[in-house]
Amino acid sequence: MLLLKILFRNAFHNKLRSGLTILGIAVAILAFGLLRTVISSFYAGVEAASTSRLVTRNAISIIFALPISYAEKIRQVEGVKIVSWGNWFGGVYIDEKNFFPNFCVEPTTYFALYPEFVLDGLEKKAFLFDRKGAVAGRKLAAKYGWKVGDAITLKGTIYPGNWDFVLRGIYRGRDRTVDETQFFFQWAYLNEAVKKMAPVFADKVGFYMVGLSRPDVAADTALAIDNIFKNSQAETLTETEKAFNLGFIAMSEAIVTAIQMVSFIIILIIMAVVANTMAMTTRERTGDYAIMKTLGFGAKDISFLIFGEALVLTLTGCLIGVALTFPAARIFGAELATYFPVFLVSADTVYMDIAAALLIAFLAAIIPTRHAIRIRIADGLRRIG
């Protein structure tokens, strides 16, 4: 008990140094936590992906379309329960600064396939009956102050011109991991316009979303779908929604890797800071440790004091850092909702913060402890006075 008292009092004896060290650890843990959350947000789509959904796209590239006639053939494949389709629209609201994900979809099947997008019954009905109707996520609507019934015009970047919509519904996520920044409208609306503008591009879809009867038939069903269109003009590549989303992340792999590296470099830097603090405190207390050894305390007791002090400092900093990560992530997520629609501090991130703090404490205390244990009592006593 007295050793614990010494440990805690030692940890906060030099208030300025301990305070600055704790502040440094807190800031590092905050930065580490935010960077890990950025990485997690890249993978949010992957995490949220359903195991009972497949995505079928053009085998050459996602930028090439598939004929709408494939829908019926896909529906007939064993294991397929429901088929929906859509296109990336790529429109902007007012100007390029107001970017958000927007798709045209086949509305009836789409909302059946994605129960995580929760839409009020009446709003859904209104959306289905209005060819120019659109549905926006709750966060997106809040950002631009849209209300149901508002007229919204998007400027097409792939499909030129101004596209007018009437907001018929605002969806919310089934849980906090669902992206609430998307905008959907009817595929038929786009297709009818394309038929007039460039008939050669009509009756084409960017991707099919395929609902399965059971998740375990995913591999066989994907193969069966691709086999149907083998040697056709538009061969398909069918994969699980998770694999499809991972494919998108792979395009940003360099960025994700860079963020990961920076997050670990932060830990290394703070490890050096804590190691320096521990080296200084241990050097200052060489005499104290020598006295304790003189009185009969052993290496185990000295190690307990030094490792414990490092642990108290790093865990205090870690707890402050973790506590700050949540409000910081809320602010960060709100400011960058367009790029990171789901920006949530996960339990894994908190565990990694704590693991990082424990690792820092352990590694920072090794050398000072070794020094304190190995120094001869007579030499340690000479340092006093």
Next chain:
Amino acid sequence: MTEQKKPIVEIKNLYKCYHRESLVVPVLYDITFDIAEGEFLALMGPSGSGKTTLLNLIAGIDKVDEGSIHVGGIDITNLTETELAAWRANSVGFIFQFYNLIPVLKAVENVELPLHLTTLPKSKRREHAEMALSMLGLGHRMDHYPSEMSGGEQQRVAIARAIVTDPTILVADEPTGDLDRVSAEEILSMMERLNQDMGKTIIMVTHDPRAAQRAKVLRHLDKGYLNDAASQNPL
């Protein structure tokens, strides 16, 4: 003729040298002498004569190169580090020039510290510590930190810490070296009382002839050699 007492410390053919990289620096040569139980011995000599080294060897905080030291019948030169630590905890009380109190502990906690290595329960530990401090006139200073006390008071706390475990021997390295004259006299009087009233064996290293005068026996070291004859303190 003084009464022949049983020796509590027996030193035989002691050699000690320090190694500074490739250099070997001899410190003590062929030291042989006994210290009787209840003796108050002052080890004197010029700087570098080996007094503190000899004291450290007797107290088991340094290792001999050759020779043997028996304290209370135990050959401490053959003990392992762990055994030595346990032996020190039970058998030796330390008083240093710079008091060497733990700065983050209150006076009573500093005195209680060595008792944590005993089997005494918490309440008994506190009771013993308070008793030792009261005995040294520091009953009113128990909850003060070392930084809140004078040098003399800190040294009294150190003495309380040294005696609280009721050790076989007390070793003191320049116990008055950092004190003003009045405080030094107080400390020496206390040590005298510990020796006379409680029968504690005290081995004290000092430069100060006034401090040495309080000891019963004087021994002189010079350049690592012990002057053979122990002189009885004329006072």
